[in-house]
Amino acid sequence: MSSLTNKRILLGVTGGIAAYKSAELVRRLRERGAEVRVVMTEAAQKFMTPLTFQALSGHPVHTDLLDPAAEAAMGHIELARWADRVLVAPASADFMARLASGRGDDLLSTLCLATRAPISLAPAMNQGMWQNPATQANLEPLRRRGIQLLGPGDGSQACGEVGPGRMLEPEALATALAAGFETGLLSGRRVVITAGPTREAIDPVRYLSNHSSGKMGYALAEAAAEAGAEVILISGPTALPAPERVTRIDVISARDMHEASLAQAQPCDLFIAAAAVADYRPQQYLSQKMKKAGETQRELTLVKNPDIVADVAQLFPKPITVGFAAESEQVLEHARAKLERKRLDAIIANDITRDGLGFNSDDNAVVLIDREREQSYEPMSKTQLARALIEQLARYLP
Numbered sequence: 001m002s003s004l005t006n007k008r009i010l011l012g013v014t015g016g017i018a019a020y021k022s023a024e025l026v027r028r029l030r031e032r033g034a035e036v037r038v039v040m041t042e043a044a045q046k047f048m049t050p051l052t053f054q055a056l057s058g059h060p061v062h063t064d065l066l067d068p069a070a071e072a073a074m075g076h077i078e079l080a081r082w083a084d085r086v087l088v089a090p091a092s093a094d095f096m097a098r099l100a101s102g103r104g105d106d107l108l109s110t111l112c113l114a115t116r117a118p119i120s121l122a123p124a125m126n127q128g129m130w131q132n133p134a135t136q137a138n139l140e141p142l143r144r145r146g147i148q149l150l151g152p153g154d155g156s157q158a159c160g161e162v163g164p165g166r167m168l169e170p171e172a173l174a175t176a177l178a179a180g181f182e183t184g185l186l187s188g189r190r191v192v193i194t195a196g197p198t199r200e201a202i203d204p205v206r207y208l209s210n211h212s213s214g215k216m217g218y219a220l221a222e223a224a225a226e227a228g229a230e231v232i233l234i235s236g237p238t239a240l241p242a243p244e245r246v247t248r249i250d251v252i253s254a255r256d257m258h259e260a261s262l263a264q265a266q267p268c269d270l271f272i273a274a275a276a277v278a279d280y281r282p283q284q285y286l287s288q289k290m291k292k293a294g295e296t297q298r299e300l301t302l303v304k305n306p307d308i309v310a311d312v313a314q315l316f317p318k319p320i321t322v323g324f325a326a327e328s329e330q331v332l333e334h335a336r337a338k339l340e341r342k343r344l345d346a347i348i349a350n351d352i353t354r355d356g357l358g359f360n361s362d363d364n365a366v367v368l369i370d371r372e373r374e375q376s377y378e379p380m381s382k383t384q385l386a387r388a389l390i391e392q393l394a395r396y397l398p
């Protein structure tokens with residue numbers, strides 16, 4: 001069963017009898033690991049209650065564009081940004097007509113206009129309505145805008161007629177959605193990614209470390225696996241579960257990470273250093289716990305750790321080597337200097353002073369810099385960003 005782990009699916013439910021199947025669809029999506037938020041149109045609420053979808057999705061259902069209380073919790077633009085994919089199931093003839101003409105007269109149609117996530121529709125309607133030239137004419141502009149049509153299926157209908165217009169079954173929709181995340185861009189490639197912090201032991205109970213959550217590196221590992229790569233994730237201590245289809249190697253210190261990275265990178269196609277490696281470690285490891293004494297100051301001598309990504313960039317044959325530059329000032333200048341100094345193929349720069357972005361948060365905004373150009377990525381979820389970055393990095397491969 002292909003996975004939807006950590007995927008954020010915005011499920012739009014419009015008015016049609018097939019809406020009852022969408023309740024089951026929420027369960028199928030969640031079983032595959034997706035997070036689901038539901039938006040219902042007014043007509044959908046005549047068939048099913050928001051409470052049903054709230055209970056199944058575990059989140060309040062969004063119904064109104066102009067509801068101040070709902071907007072305060074998660075505004076419609078925020079919801080549009082949140083989604084990795086929008087699935088409208090069932091998509092009624094009326095909704096498809098409104099989407100085709102670019103209307104934004106309710107919450108769901110407005111979200112479809114505002115989102116940058118791909119949109120899929122699972123049409124469901126009476127066979128006559130589906131075959132009507134007006135409905136058929138609406139398909140062309142939808143397809144041209146990259147909107148994916150899943151179904152409809154053919155067969156007996158709730159209205160007693162037989163023909164095309166049945167919504168695809170929930171399991172088939174979940175499978176199609178999961179397949180939509182698989183690009184095959186890195187199939188046959190081996191990708192090694194470092195992630196998380198490192199811990200530099202002082203004594204048996206104390207260590208030096210940093211606030212890295214590992215989320216960016218893990219999201220990259222997942223995106224690379226989705227793109228078909230064999231992925232080795234070399235991870236410092238994090239609270240994150242290993243992504244599916246990824247081989248995780250757990251390490252603690254920078255020296256462990258260095259050793260594992262050099263072993264795994266020979267050979268590999270793409271090496272991404274997303275770990276926040278401690279630059280220094282205590283010169284001496286005390287085998288007994290350091291005791292408190294009378295002094296008010298104590299010195300700890302630190303020595304430099306090996307630079308993992310710089311050493312990988314010296315390998316022969318050398319993988320495409322990509323680093324990160326988390327900076328708090330002169331972000332692009334420092335990142336460019338690092339690109340040169342470490343002889344990288346590309347560097348991903350982020351400004352760690354931006355609120356709610358970067359270190360330890362779920363969202364990030366970065367600039368991808370290589371020797372020829374710079375490309376900015378606006379704030380988005382680390383999952384979405386990872387997918388966009390992997391798509392770009394795959395282009396560097398011969």
Ligand code: C5P
Pocket residue numbers: 194254273274275276277278279305306307308309310322323324325326338
């Ligand atoms: O030099 P600085 O730590 O700012 O560089 C950041 C980049 O270098 C990141 O990609 C990080 O994973 C990598 N790095 C490394 N080994 C180190 C220090 C940093 O691979 N010892």
